[in-house]
Amino acid sequence: MNKDLLKLLDLSREDIYKILNTADQMKYSQKHHIPHDYLRGKTLAMIFEKNSTRTRVSFEVGMYQLGGHALFLSGKESQIGRGEPVEDTARVLSRYCDGIMIRTYAQEEVEALARCASIPVINGLTDFAHPCQVLADLMTVRERMARLEGLKLCFIGDGNNMANSLIVGGLKCGMDVSAACPEGYDPDPRVLDFAKTVDDARFTLCRDPREAAADADVVVTDVWASMGQEEEKEKRQKAFGGVYQVDGALMALAHPGAMVLHCLPAHRGEEISAEVFEAHAGEIFEEAENRLHAQKAVMYLLMGEKED
Template sequence: MIFALRNLSGRWLSLGIKCSVRSFGCGQVALGAAALKGRHLLSLKDFSGEEIKQFLWTAADLKMRIKQKGEILPLLQGKSIAMIFEKRSTRTRLSTETGFALLGGHPCFLTTQDIHLGVNESRKDTARVLSGMTDVILARVYKHSDLEQLAEDGTIPVVNGLSEMYHPIQILADYLTLQEHFGSLNGLTLSWIGDGNNVLNSFMMSAPKLGMHLNVATPKGFEPDADVTKVAKSLAGECGTKLFFTNDPVEAASGANALVTDTWVSMGQEDEKAERLKAFHGYQITMKTGKSAAPNWTFLHCLPRKPEEVDDEVFYSPRSLVFQEAENRKWTIMGAMVNILTDYSPLSNKPKF
């Protein structure tokens, strides 16, 4: 593709700059690390399979070089991040603060009690102020539209730390965990048993691009977003993967390599707790659920976990990867930040995805 601009007289001027066509589906083209620099990370639907693999490769490379080899990598020296948190957090806050600092950068933790976000100052003005003082914004918010507004009005990359629609940085950690455990992602079957929430939406927007099949069990009335489902079905068709929906947890677990769930009552849904617990009766993941899964099945949960979602026998078993998954939140957010803010290319061999 050749870029051209129109000058003041209306004539077209060729800039002679070639750009690879970026695909967000399965027509994947390896674009290299530079293709991610300066981009927003609001949802994995905006990234091709090869670009998602680049995030994961960078995370694995940093984990190997820093954790295993003990290297000091000041890749974000002189960089700062504004961390806006409307919702409380353990993993997102710690992974971002410690990871950004470990790479030589400066994290700034901001709650709605610390700044004027949307109260004494518009989100638009806040985006402009933060753009002048920091290099990237990570925001954990209620409304996904607030992230989109920050991205539109600011001049620096915005990373989704969680919204009601998507949780992309969690899914990157899940994929790195599965890749480490199984050696490859392609061909795996994931079984989601729980609420049709932001975590499931993120799986649906990305799993097909990595060659993974997805079985989804939700109670009636708690299905994933209709628009997300429509796009996910199209992706699965394009990528040649299976996307299956049911209301039966055991049916969804059939042949699965990973059983995955999340909280049934998210922050902001506390008033619905009694109704939700009733609707999700029978959805607890147990060893009995795993009997219909593949012999090598594993378990994932993004935490914090409640016993009604998964019993102790599964949660603390050797099949459970939840604490490896939690640690990988740090390495994947580090990988994402390095890709978004620098031209870093991993030194290790690319993992088999």
């Protein structure tokens, strides 16, 4: 693996499977009370310029379970939020800590942090990518379906960071991927360009959610307006409302026994109906739990394991 986890575009298929296999081991150890304090004495700096529940708790708890310590740094309360160049922050934290996790807006900020840091940098979320969440998603699918290759993954909604990372992660793992997005809300062009380069990949971008969901094994959705897009809420409701919702009628088109995933928080009655959410709550909250195990695997592989 590379020094950092910045986006799934940077990982090979073998890298992704190594993380997933390690995450399975982490989950087994945690469930069976097997000590796995591989990061004893190590510290993770966590920079939050975007608020979070799952990201903060899962990284903080994960570091504790690995024997290390997580240090919370709010963007508003640290010098990075007062104009200090991210490059300087990277060089300072590299002298104090063993790893950095950052949850922010611009992908370039994460990339700049990694270029100047001598320690691993983990992308906890940007507007472009959400690699840790999608690793947890892939882990959840493989747990339930026993495989990834050959399955059809469908995404319904905004072509946001989740869509970007799901397309990349799904295609790299041999899945067929379809996405239904309104006009003007497509995934990032870099991701669409990547999809064209994957040998034997079957990727479809369409406007009709019914077309995307047909025979899907996994249906994924996300909120119509992500954090930082609150001022677009009314505009987005007009673009998405009445069409881009995962409901019973849409699920009837998917493969029998299809999974539903949602990275949370969910707005019932908007991107997903309350009935579908509750019918698939077991999968959705297993997905949320798997953030912990997938991120522990990432931290261990980047901060603990030393390859020859």
